[in-house]
Amino acid sequence: MKRKKQLKTFLLMVIALIIAAFFLIPLFWMVSTSFKSDFEAIGGGTNWLPKEFTTDNYIYTLTNASMSAPVIKWMFNSLFVGLVGTTIIVSIDAMAAYGLARLDVPFKKVLLPIFVSTLMIPWVITFLPLYMQFNNLGLLNTYAPLILPYSANAFGVFLLYQFFKSFPKELEEAARIDGANKWQIFTKVVLPSARPLMATLAIFSFMTIYNDFLWPLVATSSPEMRTITTGIAIMQQGSFVSSYGRLMALTTIATIPIIIIFLIGQKQFIKGVTQTGIK
Amino acid sequence: MNEEKKSSFASTLPYERDDKKVSAMNERKKSSFTSFLFVLPYLTMFILFLAIPLFYGIFISLHDWNLISPNRPFVGLANYMEIFNSNSTAHELFFSGLWNTFQFVLYSVPLLVVIGLGLAMLVNSLPEKIRFLFRTAYFIPYSISVSVVAILWLWMLDTNSGLVNQTLIKLGLDSIPWLTKIPFAWVSIVIATLWWTIGFNMIIFINALNEVPEEMYEAADIDGASSWERFLHITLPTIRPVMLFVLITSTIASFNIYGQPYLMTRGGPGDSTEVLLMGIVEQAFELRQLGSASAMAVLMSLIIVGISLIQLKVTNRPEKEAKE
Numbered sequence: 120m121k122r123k124k125q126l127k128t129f130l131l132m133v134i135a136l137i138i139a140a141f142f143l144i145p146l147f148w149m150v151s152t153s154f155k156s157d158f159e160a161i162g163g164g165t166n167w168l169p170k171e172f173t174t175d176n177y178i179y180t181l182t183n184a185s186m187s188a189p190v191i192k193w194m195f196n197s198l199f200v201g202l203v204g205t206t207i208i209v210s211i212d213a214m215a216a217y218g219l220a221r222l223d224v225p226f227k228k229v230l231l232p233i234f235v236s237t238l239m240i241p242w243v244i245t246f247l248p249l250y251m252q253f254n255n256l257g258l259l260n261t262y263a264p265l266i267l268p269y270s271a272n273a274f275g276v277f278l279l280y281q282f283f284k285s286f287p288k289e290l291e292e293a294a295r296i297d298g299a300n301k302w303q304i305f306t307k308v309v310l311p312s313a314r315p316l317m318a319t320l321a322i323f324s325f326m327t328i329y330n331d332f333l334w335p336l337v338a339t340s341s342p343e344m345r346t347i348t349t350g351i352a353i354m355q356q357g358s359f360v361s362s363y364g365r366l367m368a369l370t371t372i373a374t375i376p377i378i379i380i381f382l383i384g385q386k387q388f389i390k391g392v393t394q395t396g397i398k
Numbered sequence: 399m400n401e402e403k404k405s406s407f408a409s410t411l412p413y414e415r416d417d418k419k420v421s422a423m424n425e426r427k428k429s430s431f432t433s434f435l436f437v438l439p440y441l442t443m444f445i446l447f448l449a450i451p452l453f454y455g456i457f458i459s460l461h462d463w464n465l466i467s468p469n470r471p472f473v474g475l476a477n478y479m480e481i482f483n484s485n486s487t488a489h490e491l492f493f494s495g496l497w498n499t500f501q502f503v504l505y506s507v508p509l510l511v512v513i514g515l516g517l518a519m520l521v522n523s524l525p526e527k528i529r530f531l532f533r534t535a536y537f538i539p540y541s542i543s544v545s546v547v548a549i550l551w552l553w554m555l556d557t558n559s560g561l562v563n564q565t566l567i568k569l570g571l572d573s574i575p576w577l578t579k580i581p582f583a584w585v586s587i588v589i590a591t592l593w594w595t596i597g598f599n600m601i602i603f604i605n606a607l608n609e610v611p612e613e614m615y616e617a618a619d620i621d622g623a624s625s626w627e628r629f630l631h632i633t634l635p636t637i638r639p640v641m642l643f644v645l646i647t648s649t650i651a652s653f654n655i656y657g658q659p660y661l662m663t664r665g666g667p668g669d670s671t672e673v674l675l676m677g678i679v680e681q682a683f684e685l686r687q688l689g690s691a692s693a694m695a696v697l698m699s700l701i702i703v704g705i706s707l708i709q710l711k712v713t714n715r716p717e718k719e720a721k722e
Contacts, residue, residue: 128524128525131520131523131524132524132528134520135520135521135524135532138517138520138532138536139532139535139536141593142535142536142538142539142593142597143535143538144561145539145550145551145554145593146538146539146550148550148553148554148561149550149553152553160559161558161559162559163558163559163560163564164564165561165564165565165568207443210439211439211440211443212440214436214437214439214440215436215437215439215440215441217436218433218434218436218437219437222433222436223426223429223430223433224430224433224434224436224437225430225433225434227437230437230441234444237444237448239703239706240448240452240699240703241650241653241654241698241699241702241703242654243654243675243678243695243698243699243702244451244452244455244695244696244698244699245447245448245451245452245455246695247455247458247678247682247688247691247692247695248450248451248452248454248455248457248458248692249447249451250682251454251458251688252446252450252451252454267443267446267447268447270440270443270447271443271444271446271447271448272448273444276440301432301433301436305436326541329543330541330542330543330544331543332543332544332545332656332657333656333657333675333679337679337683348543348544348545348546349545351545351546351549352545352548352549352657352660352661355545355549355552355661356661363553363556363559366549366553367550367553370545370546370549370550373543373545373546374542374543374546377541377542377543378538378541378542380541381538381541382534382538385534385537389537389601392598392601392602392605393601393602393605
């Protein structure tokens with residue numbers, strides 16, 4: 120009986136390893152190709168490690184002589200809009216969620232259902248009018264469209280609302296008796312305990328903004344305002360087409376920060392995913 | 399309690415009563431104003447970037463709205479009629495795009511749900527110490543952007559030098575035109591999508607499986623149920639709401655497909671993988687017909703909401719019947 124169980128576990132491990140290979144080999148191949156010359160990459164073959172190890176692809180993409188691909192600027196843009204956007208989302212969502220859950224906000228019985236029901240609205244309906252709005256204001260090709268629209272999403276408000284709703288009232292009451300006003304109670308008493316959930320929201324928001332594709336693609340057109348995700352797509356369709364050594368160097372550069380953030384924040388992120396599932 | 403005290407106090411001092419009432423009202427007004435300030439920043443963003451676009455989008459769809467011409471006359475439902483008029487470009491873009499999108503939804507969603515659940519069960523059946531490693535390995539691609547995913551798989555599946563075909567040749571097999579022939583183009587797009595997003599569904603299923611009460615399995619064991627019976631009669635019914643959630647979110651996500659065909663096949667071969675969102679973008683930014691493109695976007699949204707509601711209804715019915 121024990122033998123049989125051991126054999127079963129062994130078989131499951133083998134299957135799990137084969138599947139892990141499916142997920143990890145493309146990533147390994149990406150990094151491996153990025154250190155091969157274009158000649159070696161296009162030549163094909165299945166050599167896992169470069170025959171002739173070269174960092175030319177990285178040097179070329181990071182110091183691109185033709186200036187059509189300001190990769191460092193793209194990375195800066197992505198990290199910048201990701202950080203600023205995330206800060207805005209976490210701040211305003213926490214404030215709104217606390218107000219709706221605990222304070223005497225006028226019309227709050229109407230506001231919350233309105234916010235939550237917009238989670239059902241398909242994103243596609245707002246993307247062309249948003250383009251027109253930023254176009255009318257002359258704000259295309261600035262950071263504004265790359266940051267602001269994400270902050271309208273009600274997901275964070277909904278997530279934090281549930282937490283604040285169940286926050287013990289006694290703690291707030293004690294602070295109120297000590298003479299603290301609403302803002303002080305919010306920042307000193309309530310927010311510290313919401314930190315893990317805010318971290319979850321932060322990771323979600325950062326990844327959404329950093330990885331978004333179609334919106335930044337239409338909201339920007341000048342080369343230096345691209346994000347890294349849209350920039351590499353432009354290069355793939357432009358001067359880097361079929362230059363897979365260089366493309367893989369670009370995708371590796373684009374992927375490193377987000378994988379690091381993902382691995383660090385994995386626990387919070389998974390918590391967030393399961394929260395969305397409970398809904 | 400407090401209120402009562404106040405009113406009895408007030409009634410003994412008739413002159414101060416009105417003042418007190420007014421100041422209490424002012425206090426309340428002031429309080430609800432400061433409370434409103436908490437909601438104001440989000441509400442502003444909500445109105446500017448969600449509520450206004452929503453109505454503005456419908457407004458644009460009712461106009462002959464050319465992207466570069468300032469003259470944008472109201473045309474009523476003409477843009478919608480044009481989509482249903484079989485001789486127009488809008489009709490061709492919309493319905494061919496819709497059909498291709500439907501195909502992708504049909505190919506991808508069942509796999510996303512079933513394999514997502516399969517991976518969750520596999521990870522859960524591994525020794526506890528190493529679960530974390532495999533869960534992470536399967537979930538990592540989810541953190542990557544669609545452009546990286548598409549370009550990476552474009553390279554993996556390259557007909558001449560890609561790793562997949564090179565491996566097939568080494569094994570003495572024929573290479574496959576992954577990106578240039580149907581059905582392989584769809585297979586490639588589905589593989590890239592599964593690789594990218596299935597970890598998300600797996601995580602949700604792992605959580606759902608862990609919430610199935612252990613006693614239910616123990617009871618089944620006593621009854622001598624096989625593991626297939628356990629799965630069918632305990633696991634599936636318990637995780638049903640989560641399954642529905644995964645089904646709906648996967649369907650919506652698949653409906654919104656854009657990056658994979660845009661970068662991997664560019665809609666080809668021919669226009670066989672040109673999905674609806676590509677058609678809308680083409681109509682808006684290449685043909686500059688923003689009015690017509692907005693009408694297409696409104697219809698696409700209605701279809702997405704409609705399908706979600708149908709799935710919600712159909713999948714909920716047996717449960718209700720059982721209750722009744």
